[in-house]
Amino acid sequence: MAATAPIRRHHHITLCTGSAQEDYDFHTQVLSLKSVKKTALYDGDVPIYHLYFGNDLGEESTLVTTFPMRQSGRKARRGTGQVRWLSLSVPSSAIGFWRKRLTEHGLAVRESSRFGERALQFQHPCGLDYELVGIADDDRKPYSNGEVPSELAIRGTHAIVVSVREHETSNEFMTVGWSAQRVAEDGRFVRYVFGDGAGPHSGQSGKIVDFALEPELPQASWTYGEGIVHHCAFQVDDYTAQDQVKFRLEGLGYTDCSERKDRGYFDSIYVRTPAGALFEATVSKPGGMTVDEKVDQLGTSFQIPPPFRHRTKELMEYLEPLNY
Numbered sequence: 001m002a003a004t005a006p007i008r009r010h011h012h013i014t015l016c017t018g019s020a021q022e023d024y025d026f027h028t029q030v031l032s033l034k035s036v037k038k039t040a041l042y043d044g045d046v047p048i049y050h051l052y053f054g055n056d057l058g059e060e061s062t063l064v065t066t067f068p069m070r071q072s073g074r075k076a077r078r079g080t081g082q083v084r085w086l087s088l089s090v091p092s093s094a095i096g097f098w099r100k101r102l103t104e105h106g107l108a109v110r111e112s113s114r115f116g117e118r119a120l121q122f123q124h125p126c127g128l129d130y131e132l133v134g135i136a137d138d139d140r141k142p143y144s145n146g147e148v149p150s151e152l153a154i155r156g157t158h159a160i161v162v163s164v165r166e167h168e169t170s171n172e173f174m175t176v177g178w179s180a181q182r183v184a185e186d187g188r189f190v191r192y193v194f195g196d197g198a199g200p201h202s203g204q205s206g207k208i209v210d211f212a213l214e215p216e217l218p219q220a221s222w223t224y225g226e227g228i229v230h231h232c233a234f235q236v237d238d239y240t241a242q243d244q245v246k247f248r249l250e251g252l253g254y255t256d257c258s259e260r261k262d263r264g265y266f267d268s269i270y271v272r273t274p275a276g277a278l279f280e281a282t283v284s285k286p287g288g289m290t291v292d293e294k295v296d297q298l299g300t301s302f303q304i305p306p307p308f309r310h311r312t313k314e315l316m317e318y319l320e321p322l323n324y
């Protein structure tokens with residue numbers, strides 16, 4: 001049977017952060033991403049904000065989304081068996097600008113390099129590891145608020161880095177289940193590329209999963225708790241492609257692949273990978289982020305999630321204040 005490659009690119013990466021205001025200011029002011037949606041987590045009976053940041057339209061692979069957890073009091077443990085850090089793409093020529101900008105905002109910045117790519121490493125105020133990677137051939141259209149000109153702005157996700165105790169268990173999952181190609185090794189890192197990122201004429205940003213061998217670290221939390229990446233979502237074209245991913249995973253033995261869940265702006269299935277990280281394969285709804293707000297009003301008002309519609313007053317009174 002011919003193998004097909006339904007996983008296209010990252011769709012969004014979702015983090016459990018600290019206070020809502022601190023998180024909002026970090027993403028919209030320091031990183032100058034656009035706030036494209038303010039809603040709440042669809043799961044559970046205690047409301048938790050769900051904030052979306054990205055480009056003008058909140059397009060796939062530009063989205064970083066957060067659950068600010070400080071109000072809940074729930075903390076998580078960082079470690080291995082989880083996505084451990086997030087790489088975002090900036091133009092190669094913008095590295096100097098970003099080093100200065102991040103430092104001026106009081107962040108400790110460290111330069112590093114992986115797979116020949118130059119990166120600036122720093123942390124979200126809640127301790128999560130971030131990276132800006134200088135990429136020459138990324139043609140995704142960034143948001144610009146005027147303070148960071150578009151020619152220097154963040155383009156979207158570049159890679160996620162999954163921390164593992166061993167590489168071997170992830171290989172079949174990635175190459176068969178996630179239709180990726182193992183393309184390179186660099187020290188303790190192994191790189192997989194999926195979608196058309198492995199082709200000769202396409203940039204790889206937004207289509208990379210790196211695995212970092214870190215057997216010395218403790219097992220990270222999988223729950224919602226401050227200070228960890230919760231999951232990474234990947235775009236598939238339609239329900240047929242999504243069903244194909246689920247069927248293939250179940251054929252490999254991942255019978256815990258979830259049913260399809262309606263997330264308002266996309267429909268998702270979830271699977272716990274052998275590395276421990278939670279992956280999501282998602283289909284954007286027609287209209288994407290504009291299903292409940294006009295393009296020029298994206299992110300300007302709070303959207304009550306459907307599971308909480310009968311508790312709107314309670315939800316709004318409970319959630320911590322957020323100025324925007």
Ligand SMILES: [Fe+2]
Pocket residue numbers: 012014231232233268280
């Ligand atoms: Fe998600």
